[in-house]
Amino acid sequence: MQGLSNFKYTNNDNINVYFVNCDEIPYRRRQLLSEIDTFTKFMERFNCSFDELCEILDMYGIQDKDLFDYTITKTNYLIATDYIYTSRTERVGLTWREKKTYYNVYLTVNQFVSLSLNTVATEIVKRRFPYLLLPPFTKVEKRFKENIKDLPKTLRAKVGDIDHSILFDNDLTIGDLIKLYTEENYANSEVEKPLYSVYSDGSDIFITLDKDKGGWTLGVTFEALSNKDWKAIEDRHVFSICLYDEKGEQIKGKWFEGKQKDAPYFKHPLVEELKKFFIS
Numbered sequence: 001m002q003g004l005s006n007f008k009y010t011n012n013d014n015i016n017v018y019f020v021n022c023d024e025i026p027y028r029r030r031q032l033l034s035e036i037d038t039f040t041k042f043m044e045r046f047n048c049s050f051d052e053l054c055e056i057l058d059m060y061g062i063q064d065k066d067l068f069d070y071t072i073t074k075t076n077y078l079i080a081t082d083y084i085y086t087s088r089t090e091r092v093g094l095t096w097r098e099k100k101t102y103y104n105v106y107l108t109v110n111q112f113v114s115l116s117l118n119t120v121a122t123e124i125v126k127r128r129f130p131y132l133l134l135p136p137f138t139k140v141e142k143r144f145k146e147n148i149k150d151l152p153k154t155l156r157a158k159v160g161d162i163d164h165s166i167l168f169d170n171d172l173t174i175g176d177l178i179k180l181y182t183e184e185n186y187a188n189s190e191v192e193k194p195l196y197s198v199y200s201d202g203s204d205i206f207i208t209l210d211k212d213k214g215g216w217t218l219g220v221t222f223e224a225l226s227n228k229d230w231k232a233i234e235d236r237h238v239f240s241i242c243l244y245d246e247k248g249e250q251i252k253g254k255w256f257e258g259k260q261k262d263a264p265y266f267k268h269p270l271v272e273e274l275k276k277f278f279i280s
Contacts (some may be wrong), residue, residue, distance in 0.1 A: 002071040002108060007084040010102070015080060017105055018066040025079055027107060029064055030054060032077070039067075042117055045202040046124045046222055056120045070109045073076045077107035101259070117200035121222075125198050125205065129225055131277055132194055136270060137207065143191045145169045148180070156179060195270070198222075209268045216265040218274070230278040235259035241265070 082102040206217040224232040241256035
């Protein structure tokens with residue numbers, strides 16, 4: 001619930017105002033996705049159809065509570081009138097009485113919705129630009145962190161018994177858990193991961209070039225990739241870029257700022273490889 005805490009329900013609690021479940025309210029998930037600016041603008045930015053958006057959300061198991069939230073601030077989506085209240089005790093003459101303040105509940109966008117939309121945006125980039133899933137734009141690494149060995153050894157253990165850090169560090173799916181307990185050596189498996197990361201506003205797609213040199217990354221946009229606009233990538237303004245001397249030592253107190261084409265990393269082999277897809 002945005003904007004209020006320490007409240008009470010009035011007559012009933014058939015709607016859990018802590019987590020949105022569209023089955024409990026008069027608005028369906030697809031209706032909200034098709035009407036709310038956050039999602040319509042996302043679809044426009046990533047040239048994504050409504051059906052594709054819904055399909056990807058379902059594919060990754062993204063729930064209503066990850067997309068929406070409740071608030072006491074008025075929106076176009078009224079959920080319930082005078083549904084919750086706060087109270088305080090005030091003195092009236094020689095007595096004390098409870099004063100209640102009632103609030104309507106509305107639906108709004110989850111304040112962390114960008115995390116879910118980053119997942120969707122990453123999937124869209126995979127589909128639109130499959131060459132970014134091939135070498136040299138990928139790296140092979142261990143699928144799981146070392147703490148995966150600390151999973152409960154018995155199938156009688158409950159999911160709630162798994163240490164939260166294991167779930168968080170390894171980004172475990174239900175499928176992973178099944179395979180970890182049924183497939184030999186799955187805990188030691190390797191995966192090929194792309195070198196890019198995507199942010200749902202579309203203005204930032206970063207391709208990792210060199211982790212050792214101050215995390216050098218090439219900044220591109222979905223629009224530039226779609227339009228094969230290499231000039232937009234060259235002219236992108238970058239700043240706080242680490243500089244190195246001829247011995248490969250970082251020059252302290254000096255940073256590059258300017259057009260990306262003049263940045264010290266722009267002659268990196270990966271940049272040259274990417275350019276080939278723009279001129280083909």
